[in-house]
Amino acid sequence: MKAAPFAYVRPATLDDVVAELADAGDEGKVLAGGQSLVPVLAMRLGRPGVLVDINEVDGLDAMDEVDGVLRVGATVRQRRVERDPRSRTVPLLTKALPFVGHRELRSRGTVCGSLAHADPAAELPAVACCLGARLELAGPRGSRTVGAADFFAGAMTTVVADDEVLVAAEFPTARRGEGFGFAEIARRHGDFALAGVATRVRTDGDDVVEAVVTAFGVSDRPVTRDVRDILDDPAAFRELARNVVDTAGDGHGSTGYRRRLFAVLAARETAAAYAAAKEVA
Ligand SMILES: Cc1cc2nc3c(=O)[nH]c(=O)nc-3n(C[C@H](O)[C@H](O)[C@H](O)COP(=O)(O)OP(=O)(O)OC[C@H]3O[C@@H](n4cnc5c(N)ncnc54)[C@H](O)[C@@H]3O)c2cc1C
Numbered sequence: 001m002k003a004a005p006f007a008y009v010r011p012a013t014l015d016d017v018v019a020e021l022a023d024a025g026d027e028g029k030v031l032a033g034g035q036s037l038v039p040v041l042a043m044r045l046g047r048p049g050v051l052v053d054i055n056e057v058d059g060l061d062a063m064d065e066v067d068g069v070l071r072v073g074a075t076v077r078q079r080r081v082e083r084d085p086r087s088r089t090v091p092l093l094t095k096a097l098p099f100v101g102h103r104e105l106r107s108r109g110t111v112c113g114s115l116a117h118a119d120p121a122a123e124l125p126a127v128a129c130c131l132g133a134r135l136e137l138a139g140p141r142g143s144r145t146v147g148a149a150d151f152f153a154g155a156m157t158t159v160v161a162d163d164e165v166l167v168a169a170e171f172p173t174a175r176r177g178e179g180f181g182f183a184e185i186a187r188r189h190g191d192f193a194l195a196g197v198a199t200r201v202r203t204d205g206d207d208v209v210e211a212v213v214t215a216f217g218v219s220d221r222p223v224t225r226d227v228r229d230i231l232d233d234p235a236a237f238r239e240l241a242r243n244v245v246d247t248a249g250d251g252h253g254s255t256g257y258r259r260r261l262f263a264v265l266a267a268r269e270t271a272a273a274y275a276a277a278k279e280v281a
Helices: 014-027 039-043 078-082 085-089 091-099 103-108 111-117 124-132 234-244 255-279
Strands: 007-011 028-031 050-053 064-066 069-073 135-139 142-147 152-154 164-171 178-185 195-204 207-216 224-225
Touching: 014 028, 014 135, 014 164, 039 124, 050 069, 064 085, 069 078, 069 085, 069 111, 078 085, 078 111, 078 152, 085 091, 091 124, 091 178, 091 195, 111 124, 111 164, 124 164, 124 178, 124 195, 124 207, 135 152, 207 255, 224 234, 234 255
Parallel strands: 007 050, 028 050
Antiparallel strands: 064 069, 069 164, 135 142, 135 164, 178 195, 195 207, 207 224
C-alpha cells in the first residue's frame, strides 16, 4: 500500500514550523524521524494533508546537560543519546534505549518523536514519567512546559495541540542516593513490550525517600505508582498489579499473564534500584 497524497514542507525556523502547523489546522503532522509516522502513512492508518518536517530547524538537534537536567532537542536521534557520554547522567534513559526497536530504527527515530507518538508499550514515555521529565512545547500562543505525568492523555494521544510542536524533553539527572531499574518482556528483542517497568528509588542515609514504579504496555498510557511502603513485599506487588494492569488480554498474553509479569518485574527492578541507590548513597 502507498500513502495517500500529502503536501510536504520543510521550514527552517521554529516560528515557521508553528505557522505551518497553524495553517494546516487538524490536517498537519510533524515529521521527525519518520519511524512511526511513515508506516502509519504507508498503511493508511492516518491521512494527514500536510507533513511539517522539522529536521532543518536550527537548534532542535541540540543536546545539553546543564544544572541537573539533560535537555534533548526534538530532532536528536535515539541512537545519539544512547552513545553520548552525557547520557550517563540519566542512567534510566541509557538502560531503556537499547530496548527501543532495533539500532537502525534508533539511528533515525527521535526521543521526542517517541514521546509525541505515545505508544502505550513504548519505553521512553515510561522513562519520562518515572523521572518526572519536563516537556517543552511551542505553539502560536507561545511556549509552555508540561510535566510527563500530565503529557500522556491516552493511547497514541498527548496534550500537544494540532498547532503545537514538542521542542525538547528535559530529563532530571541522577542525584546522590538515587538508583534505577528497567526491564521488559517482549516476544523478540526489538518488539514492543508485553509488559515493562522503569523504577526509581532515592535514599537519604538509611531512609528511603522515594520509590516509584512506572509500568508500560499494560494500560493506555504509562502508569506510575508510589511503592515506598511495599519495597520488600512481593504479595503487595501482586495486589498492585490488579490496580495497574488494565489492558484487555490479546493473542500475545492474557490480562492475568500481564499482571504476573508486572508484579515480578516491578518487585525485582524496585529491589535493583534500591540496591543501586545504596551503592551511590
Ligand atoms: C519495526 C519497528 C519497531 C519499533 N519498535 C519500537 C519499540 O520497541 N519501542 C518503541 O518505543 N518504539 C518502537 N518503534 C517506534 C520508533 O521508536 C519511533 O522512532 C518512535 O516511536 C517515533 O520517533 P520518530 O522520531 O521516528 O517520530 P515520527 O515517526 O516522525 O513521528 C511519530 C509521531 O509523533 C509526532 N511527532 C514527532 N515528533 C514530534 C514533535 N517534535 N512534536 C510534535 N509531534 C511530533 C508525529 O507527528 C507522529 O504523529 C518501532 C518502530 C518500528 C518501525
